[in-house]
Amino acid sequence: MIQLDNISKEFTQKNHQVMALTDITLEIKANEFFGLVGVSGSGKSTLLRLVNGLEETTSGTIKINQEELTKQMTKKKRDMIQKISMVFQQFNLLQNLTVQKNVELPLKVQGKSDGKIVSDMLDFVGMTEHKHKYPSQLSGGQKQRVAIARALTTRPKILLCDEPTSALDEHNGHEVMKLLKKAQTEFGTTIVFVSHELEVIKRWCDRAAIMESGKILSIVTVNKSDHIEDTTSYVEKAVRYLS
Ligand SMILES: Nc1ncnc2c1ncn2[C@@H]1O[C@H](COP(=O)(O)OP(=O)(O)O)[C@@H](O)[C@H]1O
Ligand SMILES: [Mg+2]
Structure with missing residues (x-):
């Protein structure tokens, strides 16, 4: 491949x-x-x-x-x-966006916003209950889980x-x-x-x-x-x- x-x-x-x-x-x-x-x-x-x-x-x-x-x-x-998507050591989340908006971002950029995919991805990484938080309110592990959800939203x-x-x-x-x-x-x-x-x-x-x-x-x-x-x-x- x-x-x-x-x-x-x-x-x-x-x-x-x-x-x-x-x-x-x-x-x-x-x-x-x-x-x-x-x-x-x-x-x-x-x-x-x-x-x-x-x-x-x-x-x-x-x-x-x-x-x-x-x-x-x-x-x-x-x-x-x-x-192809990528995840990094330092998570690279946007600090001024909530968890949900961070995960939604790659789809938004492509003009393909889809609430169902975003909520599925938040579920997939176990971050649904934190979706309205900002990155500064999360632990390192949680930030990386959000970064993975974001990387996977575009499948x-x-x-x-x-x-x-x-x-x-x-x-x-x-x-x-x-x-x-x-x-x-x-x-x-x-x-x-x-x-x-x-x-x-x-x-x-x-x-x-x-x-x-x-x-x-x-x-x-x-x-x-x-x-x-x-x-x-x-x-x-x-x-x-x-x-
Ligand atoms: N943008 C860059 N400009 C100049 N040198 C670079 C750049 N990126 C990486 N290097 C050099 O290339 C080598 C490999 O770096 P890198 O791929 O970051 O290694 P690793 O990820 O294994 O730590 C290093 O010597 C590094 O200094
Ligand atoms: Mg390196």
């Missing part, structure tokens, strides 16, 4: 070039719960931003359902190929998740993961989930790509059963723990 071929991404920082991603080739299948794991700076967010069209590749191709995303492509054309086929649990405690993080899993099973959403937390990837992902310094070092099918003792590097630990 998502096919990346020899993707590279270079940024200019002040007066030098930074290779954020080098020669990434990766296929994510429809309805997978796919993890991207690696330490900070390894290129995870950049990869998501390329898939979402928030950044352009320096070289290589991205195909979604066999259709290549091109630089000239409009958001509308991209949406026709496949709807995306792909949900890109950039460390959505990293700002949350374990309990709230777990609640968020359960919701993402529920989206995968109930709506058939393909989940691309970025995290540096191996335990979370191990528990929830079907497969994972392990990244370091802008490269994919390994792609593993997550083995749900065994444990791992202390090993030297993060990457080695990731490969052994997840595969």
Whole structure:
């Protein structure tokens, strides 16, 4: 469903070039719960931003359902190929809108406001009783649940998740993961989930790509059963723990 071929991404920082991603080739299948794991700076967010069209590749191709995303492509054309939504570590809710209005926003932008979908989504994430509150009145876990409802109102086929649990405690993080899993099973959403937390990837992902310094070092099918003792590097630990 998502096919990346020899993707590279270079940024200019002040007066030098930074290779954020080098020669990434990766296929994510429809309805997978796919993890991207690696330490900070390894290129995870950049990869998501390329898939979402928030950044352009320096070289290589991205195909979604066999259709290549091109630089000239409009958001509308991209949406026709496949709807993609995103959730973030810092929730990115609009502070001056209520929960309900935040969830409604993507539909409003498209001129397709639909009260039933909004109330269904609030139910889906268990936030109906808080629908008239503002983000400042919510806990971190509640804010992320609202952000997930907002991301799902347009019924995306792909949900890109950039460390959505990293700002949350374990309990709230777990609640968020359960919701993402529920989206995968109930709506058939393909989940691309970025995290540096191996335990979370191990528990929830079907497969994972392990990244370091802008490269994919390994792609593993997550083995749900065994444990791992202390090993030297993060990457080695990731490969052994997840595969
Ligand atoms: N907009 C940008 N401009 C310049 N450099 C960037 C930009 N975005 C990311 N980078 C660089 O690309 C590398 C990968 O960053 P990022 O994708 O954010 O990693 P991660 O999400 O794994 O922490 C880092 O070296 C970062 O400094
Ligand atoms: Mg990041």
